[in-house]
Amino acid sequence: MPDRILVPVDGSPLSKRALEVACDEYGTAEITALHVIDPTEPGYSIFGVEYDPSTAPRHGSEAWYERATELADELFEELDALADEHGVSIRTETVVGRPDREIISYATDEDVDQIIVGSHGRGEESRLLLGSVTEAVAFRAPVRVSLIR
Template sequence: MLTRVLVPLDDSPLATRALEHALDEWSDAEVVVLHVVDPLDAIYESEVGGPIEAERWYESEMEATEDLFDRARARAAETDVSLRTATAVGNPGREIVRYVAANDVDHVVLGSHGRRGLERLVLGSVAERVLRRAEATVTVVR
């Protein structure tokens, strides 16, 4: 029996589908929704608008994270699933793997963005990194 299922959540349709899958399949487990804030996005903001824009970006990102969590909580309230939320700052793939190792996660359910070819080679894939490095079973939802 699984006790803790991690669902990395961004605002993409595939991540939402991964949450739906986790809530449907593991109703007896604790589901943890993790949102990773990527600080590289703030660097882009500071290059365009200066440090003040980067600070505003971070505040906006935290507000968006809470909205994302509110939607996840509302969906989980329709079930009997115990849902927790967590936030990390850093490279999404690395932070997901780190969270798995530090929090006794049994299973990870995440959406695939379906990158192919050169884009996948250049950008890498969060799902691929988690598949290769996480010390838990991983389900990738398409």
């Protein structure tokens, strides 16, 4: 049974489902929800958040990072409530960087036993079964990776 579980989250339904699976199957483990703010993406790396460059802070500015952090905090409030519904307490962390690299780095640095990640497939008929971040994590992570679809 793994002691430390990492669940990368971006607010998408599949990342929330991955957290639910972690809570249901590994509720006694230390579960960390990790959100990565991608500085190369004009949006805020949060699923469903509208990004309007005409009204949003300039991409990469201090105000942009503050807004990205606020959105991550809002996401974590939602995820904390989700974990509470399952009777589990979670840790939350935000890092800045390229998502696949940051997820793998975090797993290595924090001695994570398993990563549970939502797979952003493009449909059943598609040859592309995983999102690019999920694919990179699945093939390069130093620990077991469970994909949630």
